Amino acid sequence: MKSFIINCLLLIAVFIYPIHSQQFIVGCYFTNWSQYRPSHGYFIPSYIDSTLCTHIYYAFANINIKNRSPSPFEINDIQSIIINNSIQYMGMYEQFNLLKIKNQHIKTLLSLGGASVNSTKFRYIFQSNKIRQEFIQNTIKYLRKYKFDGLDIDWEYPETEKDRRIFSLLIRDYRLAFQNESFLTNRTRLLLTAAVAAYRPKIEASYNIKEITPFLDYINLMAYDYHDRHFLGNWNTHIGFNSPLYPRSTEIDNQRFLNQQATVKTWIDGGCPPSKLVLGLGIYGRTFQLQQKNNPNIKPYAPSKGPGLPGSYTNSSGFLSYYEICDLIKKHEWHTEYDKEQEVPFAYKDDQWIGYDNEKSIEKKCYFIAKQRLSGAMIWSLDLDDFNGSFCEQGKYPLLTKIKKTLEKLQKPIKNNTKNFIK
Template identity: 30%
Template sequence: MEQANSDLVLQLTVVILIAFFSVSDGAAEVGVKGAYYPSYIAATYPSTSIDATLFTHLFFAFVVMDPITFEVKPPDSDTEQELASFTGIVTASNPAVRTLVSIRGGGVEATSLSQMAANPTSRKTFITTSIALARLHRFAGLDLDWESPKDATEMHNFGILISEWHAATLLEANHSNLPPLLLTAAVYYGATIPFNSSHSYPVSSIASNLDWINIMAYDYYGFWTPSATAEHTALYFNTDYGISTWLKAGLPPHKAVLGLAMYGRSWTLANASETWIGAPAVGPGPPQPISGEPGFFFFSEIMQFLTNSNVSTVYDNRTVCAYSFDSKTWVGYDNALSIANKVQYLMTRKMAGYFFWAVSFDSNWTLSNSAFSTMGSYSSSVASSEPEAPVS
């Protein structure tokens, strides 16, 4: 019995040491330059199209959780094939890039995640199968896209889930003699979600158990706000307000990664002479040839829109965004200049870095290059406390 206790103490000591060196300081060691790859468009944009040299971390989106068994798995055979080859493809051009597999949790999946997180047995199934999937396909980490837990109970269970997930990754790393898997989560832009009854994220658990969170600083406006134009990625006051709530709630800055959008939101103008931010609109803009969704432009489609001679473009310093319009259509978005300024913003706040949704929406790597070059060799652990002047 004494020997068994001694072995247990030794194992727990190893786990604690791994925990100290992996989660407590991991994200601070290097600036995160990330992007999500939506595998469901692989037929038109295969993973071989990614310039992996522009990123430190790439997120494969998405795998799913079976709502009956709670096992994490690819949603179909095509995704399974993409998943199996993804890490090998992107590391061929950039051996240093780290890949994470993202688990979808929006829409109907959120209900299943809620059920899973409420029960110890289903949590264990979710955790063990997710770790096994990541290891099988040589991913360096796992990302949970449970974007908006709906109430205080779900937030509490989210905290328990990530605590158990973290502990399981450390034990698995100890047994496999491999580095612990990274653990991240995509979250609402503020630390408190105002929908239904106001409820807040378990920030203490997040800080202790996740390497960082991907803060979705976009989609503040869109087709659901049809009567006026708006900037869906406005830095002031939306993003700045949200980041401030996270930091005031106790999230260490080096656990915060800023979300950047490679797409715009569009509206149909009510009057061709009223084109400012907040101008009257009659609904979302028309669907575009590739994206095909009303009120939505890939950045590559915005670049095509700008080739029309009757299109005007304005850069707005208040929101740190651009917008373009003709006599009918208005689209708000980030261009290379606004991306550079937002990257400078995250550095002044000593955040860990940025991620893009989504890598396939860029145009000739314009936005990717702007973020990458602006951030340079920045490390959030040694960032200066003095704000830098904005790019002009």
């Protein structure tokens, strides 16, 4: 009976006492595989400028079915290298959370899942109430042990109506467990966020927005990759922008949902308050091979042979980091244009084409965030910006810095939210 009363009080608290941000969120994802990139692409937690972010996400933790607990993907996530009884190299979790020394206000979250963790694992762990509760309790122990401030759920993606129900249950139960642990231990409650789909048909199939929204502190919209195989499955046959802000006038039917404005509208129309939404910004480009060299048809939906050539550092077909794009433009004289209709740039040379973001388009998106009264911005990912300042001639972290400075400029006064707001 006592447990029932406590849970009821905790449930009431979720709805009555939501978190209100006093500043725009700047969420930054760190990828633990970027440590394996060569030369200038090599990236580890100590390279993160924690003053540019309010929340940093460690991507990713795996789901250990046997132990019913989160687990590391890389051995050095948790394991330090010790030589002659002296730590020569700290585990990545430890390096990551040391960033809180430099910025005491930053929050660190562990992101569970990612594209490499399939739905089968999520279903097994979270569909049974008994296993779900055990996994959640083990998650709390794991987060506390490694000094994270919260958990980010990244299930890509719930696919069925049953998955949709499971997702609602796991979000609710995580939040209640976090609140209960905080109540019983007198510790600051662990944060709970989720990285979610951006394409309207996928959103509607994956989530009951009204059910999950009250239990999440923030919702990270993965508002990029609009023209890769996760959306329409046609990135091998047509080119398209990675992360357009607005639709094209020529788009029809579901193509009208392939932009950030449509993503935000879908979530708000579904019952999510704008103050819970964090707009994802891609610090990279999607590349395509045109049907022929010097093709005059370089607008979205022009025919494509498939993904473009891989970059020297990221080494992935159809994908280039922002610093690799800068290198192509400056050293290899790629042509650049800016699409005013969709508010994004693109570059091309011979039979290669890239849709990406630059400082101009990032600034436009920050103004959109403020106008829509969203909670802030999130980037994927830190290691894809020009973090060393070696390629773009714009200083270190040019895109992330632009986000931080623009949102600070647009921040509403805390005491009076009705004045000095942007027009």
